[in-house]
Each structure stands twice: as structure tokens, then as C-alpha cells.
Amino acid sequence: MNRRAVTVTFAIMLVLVVAATQVWASEGHAEGGGPAEVSSIANPQQMNAESLKTGMAVYEKNCSGCHGDSGRGDGPLANSLLEKPTDFTNVTMMEEHSDGELFYKIKEGVGEYMPAFENQLTENDMWHVVNYLRSIAPELAAQEEPVLTEEKETTSMASPEEFRTLENPVSNDHASFTGGKEVYKLYCYRCHGENGWGNNGSYAQSALTKPAPDLSDPALLRKMTDGELFYTIKFGSGEMLSHGEYLSDEEIWQTVNYIRTFEGKEHDTTTREKSNTTLYGAILLIAVLIVFFVKRRR
Ligand code: HEC
Ligand code: HEC
The missing domain is CATH 1.10.760.10 (Cytochrome c-like domain)
Structure with a gap:
């Protein structure tokens, strides 16, 4: 390979790497603890038996599948997620988050695997479940480390x-x-x-x-x-x-x-794939321009 070819290859690779990073970021991998103001919002629900009872019911119905009955992040769904559900028995982690931050994360979701509950729970229910999460940490922290639940055998009596x-x-x-x-x-x-x-x-x-x-x-x-x-x-x-x-x-x-009800639904390529297509088009254009530029300079 002559020098020019090396330069061109290198430039194209650089553009591709940058573009890939962009796609990755645009697919929701960005980190963030939420707007600064949420961390200072006080929990309007008092921590009492009534609130814990409501919070526990919300938790068991909506959260334990991933975060586990015990809150250790070992629910039956946890094995199939790429991101480990947060372990609420981790006192240090829980102390780092204010009630407002926990509320925000439940409402808006976190990353790709923690769903947003904005449309499924009322704000009051979210505050109750925050109280419930707080009650898990001190209670279980003293106990020994969990034995991870073995994946259930899918073979069963039923055929x-x-x-x-x-x-x-x-x-x-x-x-x-x-x-x-x-x-x-x-x-x-x-x-x-x-x-x-x-x-x-x-x-x-x-x-x-x-x-x-x-x-x-x-x-x-x-x-x-x-x-x-x-x-x-x-x-x-x-x-x-x-x-x-x-x-x-x-x-x-x-x-x-x-x-x-999905039967026959035609593939819609106008949403995310379209934005990717635009991006790949742009990459191609830049690559062509680079080649052109290098040729001109010769
Ligand atoms: C489908 C699985 C799933 C369900 C259901 C789920 N979570 Fe999560 N949750 C996760 C995962 C995975 C993370 C870690 C996300 C990350 O770090 O990217 C997480 C993170 C969190 C966090 C953030 C903790 C931190 O470190 O900042 C809170 C709070 C939380 N979940 C509360 C809840 C509550 C409350 C519910 C029920 C209302 C719930 N989750 C339901 C999977 C789930
Ligand atoms: C971890 C990824 C994953 C999840 C979560 C998942 N599936 Fe699947 N599903 C698959 C794969 C992979 C196959 C193909 C399995 C095979 O080859 O035997 C499949 C197959 C199927 C089939 C066809 C079975 C067949 O014999 O052709 C149906 C129907 C189905 N899934 C429905 C669902 C429903 C409904 C849910 C939610 C309750 C779900 N899946 C959750 C990955 C998943």
C-alpha cells in the first residue's frame, strides 16, 4: 500500500469509529443521575407502616421480577439482562442517592434495562416504593451474601x-x-x-x-x-x-x-433505521470527500 492509500484508509476508519460512537450514544447508553433539582425534592410520603405496605405491593408487582423478592437484584429476569439490576441491600449505594433521585430513576428509567414507570405508576406510588426500597437496605445488609438463584431447568413434567x-x-x-x-x-x-x-x-x-x-x-x-x-x-x-x-x-x-395482533404488520423502516441510514449516508459522503481531497493534494 502506498502512503496515500494508508492515509485514506486511516481517515475512513477514524470517521467510522466516531460515527459508531455516535450511534451507540444515541441509543440511550448515556449516563446521568437526572437533573440537579430532583435530588433535593423531599419525599411527600411519610415513612410509616401504611406507606411501606403500599410500597411493598407496588414492588412485588412491578419490580421483584428483576430486583428480586429480597431486593438483591436477583429476580428471575435478572439472568437474561445484560445489566445487573441494582442491589437495594447495598447500604452505601442507597446512602448516595436521595429520595428525589430514586424517584426520578423509577419515573424515567435507567439505561436500557430499567424501564420507565412514568405511565404505569402514580407519583404517590413511586414515593411509597422509594420508602419501601429504603426499608430493604438496613434490614438485609447484616445478612450473609446471597447464593445466586440457579437458572431453572426448562424441562418439566408438562410436554x-x-x-x-x-x-x-x-x-x-x-x-x-x-x-x-x-x-x-x-x-x-x-x-x-x-x-x-x-x-x-x-x-x-x-x-x-x-x-x-x-x-x-x-x-x-x-x-x-x-x-x-x-x-x-x-x-x-x-x-x-x-x-x-x-x-x-x-x-x-x-x-x-x-x-x-402482530400478524402481517408490515415492517416499518421509517423510524430508527432511517436515522441510521442518514448517518451512514453522511459517512459515505465524508469518505468520498476525503478521497477527493487527498487526490487533489497530490
Ligand atoms: C426489567 C427489569 C427491571 C424492572 C421490572 C425494574 N428494574 Fe429497576 N433496574 C433494572 C436494572 C437492570 C437497573 C440497573 C440499570 C443500570 O445501571 O443501567 C435498575 C436500576 C434501578 C434503580 C437505580 C439505582 C441506581 O443505582 O441508580 C432504581 C432506583 C430502580 N431500578 C428501582 C426500580 C423499581 C422501584 C422498580 C419497580 C417499580 C424497578 N426498578 C423495576 C431493572 C429493572
Ligand atoms: C431473551 C430473549 C427473549 C425474550 C425475553 C423472549 N423471547 Fe421469545 N424467543 C426468543 C428466541 C431466541 C426464540 C427462538 C427460540 C428457538 O429457536 O427455539 C423465541 C421464540 C418465541 C416464539 C416462537 C416459538 C416457536 O417455537 O417458533 C414465540 C411465540 C415467542 N418467542 C414469544 C415470546 C413472548 C410472548 C415473550 C415475552 C413473554 C418472549 N418471547 C420473550 C427470545 C426471547
Whole structure:
């Protein structure tokens, strides 16, 4: 390679690295503890038995799947996340955060795996759960280190054949749709992505040996009965872990109804992929300009 070719190659590589960093940052990896003013907001909910009871109920329903019943970050979903859910028994960590900061993180979410609860919980519930988180730390800190929960064996007494003929007991109405949508957003989206396309969940490309299948493909779901779908969701399949430990049967049936609505949804490439296309176009343009510039200087 002559010197000019080396220069050009180097310049193009530099541009690519910079661009990749940009894409990475734009996909929500940026760190941040939230606006400065939130840390000073006082908790309007007094720490008392009533508040702890409410906070605990909110926690068990919405948080323990990832953060664990004990708050140690060892919930059944934790193994399938790339980021470890925060361990609330870590007193030092909890002391570093004000109530306002914890509230903000619950409301807005953190990184890719901690969902935002803005649309699911009232502000009061979020403050109650902050009180509850505070009650976990001192209580468990004294106890010994946890033994990480072993991944559950997905082989079970039940076989897919037994499930094949099961009727879906949940009618396909609005309540079912809403319930299934909620489950999907929390537990399925990161692998199967928007509308089940399997191409834009945060987990889809990074951690699976092959992408999660496209659930909007009519050929896929039509050949499966509701009972088989129920079985897959409850007990898992290949790299898809079982969801039966934290979803009720009713929630699973609702999810079955919900994913059936994906059928035939045409792939929409106008959102994120478009911005990437624009970016790659810009990179190409810059590369061409560099080549042109180097040639001119010769
Ligand atoms: C789908 C899994 C998941 C669910 C559900 C979830 N979390 Fe998290 N949470 C995480 C992960 C993973 C992190 C660490 C994120 C990071 O550091 O990037 C986290 C971080 C946090 C933090 C930030 C702590 C810090 O270090 O700044 C708080 C507070 C929190 N979660 C509270 C909650 C509460 C309260 C709920 C329920 C209302 C909840 N989480 C539900 C996965 C989850
Ligand atoms: C950790 C990533 C991951 C999560 C989370 C996940 N899946 Fe999957 N899913 C996969 C993979 C990978 C496959 C392909 C499995 C295989 O090859 O056996 C799959 C397969 C499926 C199938 C097709 C099964 C078949 O036999 O063709 C359905 C339906 C499905 N998932 C629905 C769901 C639903 C509903 C949820 C949420 C409750 C969910 N998945 C959560 C990764 C995931």
C-alpha cells in the first residue's frame, strides 16, 4: 500500500469509529443521575407502616421480577439482562442517592434495562416504593451474601403435546389486549422488538446467537395453537427463558392474544433505521470527500 492509500484508509476508519460512537450514544447508553433539582425534592410520603405496605405491593408487582423478592437484584429476569439490576441491600449505594433521585430513576428509567414507570405508576406510588426500597437496605445488609438463584431447568413434567389442544380461556377483548401489551413491553420487547419484528429490541442483536423470530410472520404463529404459544411463553424455548415464574397463567393467555395482533404488520423502516441510514449516508459522503481531497493534494 502506498502512503496515500494508508492515509485514506486511516481517515475512513477514524470517521467510522466516531460515527459508531455516535450511534451507540444515541441509543440511550448515556449516563446521568437526572437533573440537579430532583435530588433535593423531599419525599411527600411519610415513612410509616401504611406507606411501606403500599410500597411493598407496588414492588412485588412491578419490580421483584428483576430486583428480586429480597431486593438483591436477583429476580428471575435478572439472568437474561445484560445489566445487573441494582442491589437495594447495598447500604452505601442507597446512602448516595436521595429520595428525589430514586424517584426520578423509577419515573424515567435507567439505561436500557430499567424501564420507565412514568405511565404505569402514580407519583404517590413511586414515593411509597422509594420508602419501601429504603426499608430493604438496613434490614438485609447484616445478612450473609446471597447464593445466586440457579437458572431453572426448562424441562418439566408438562410436554408441548399436552398443551397443544388447550383452549385459550381469556377472551380476546380490550382488557386482554392491554394486559398482553403491558407484559410484552416489560418482558418480550427487548428480544422480539416492536410489533414482534425481532429487529429492534435492545437485546435482539447483542446477546442472542440468532435473532429472536419475527412474530409478525404469518407462517410462524399460524402453525402454532394458542396452547403451544402458552407453553412456549411459560416454559421457554431455546435461548428464550421460561416466563412462568413471574407471569400468571392469565397474563400469559393475554400475551398470546396480544402477539396474534402482530400478524402481517408490515415492517416499518421509517423510524430508527432511517436515522441510521442518514448517518451512514453522511459517512459515505465524508469518505468520498476525503478521497477527493487527498487526490487533489497530490
Ligand atoms: C426489567 C427489569 C427491571 C424492572 C421490572 C425494574 N428494574 Fe429497576 N433496574 C433494572 C436494572 C437492570 C437497573 C440497573 C440499570 C443500570 O445501571 O443501567 C435498575 C436500576 C434501578 C434503580 C437505580 C439505582 C441506581 O443505582 O441508580 C432504581 C432506583 C430502580 N431500578 C428501582 C426500580 C423499581 C422501584 C422498580 C419497580 C417499580 C424497578 N426498578 C423495576 C431493572 C429493572
Ligand atoms: C431473551 C430473549 C427473549 C425474550 C425475553 C423472549 N423471547 Fe421469545 N424467543 C426468543 C428466541 C431466541 C426464540 C427462538 C427460540 C428457538 O429457536 O427455539 C423465541 C421464540 C418465541 C416464539 C416462537 C416459538 C416457536 O417455537 O417458533 C414465540 C411465540 C415467542 N418467542 C414469544 C415470546 C413472548 C410472548 C415473550 C415475552 C413473554 C418472549 N418471547 C420473550 C427470545 C426471547
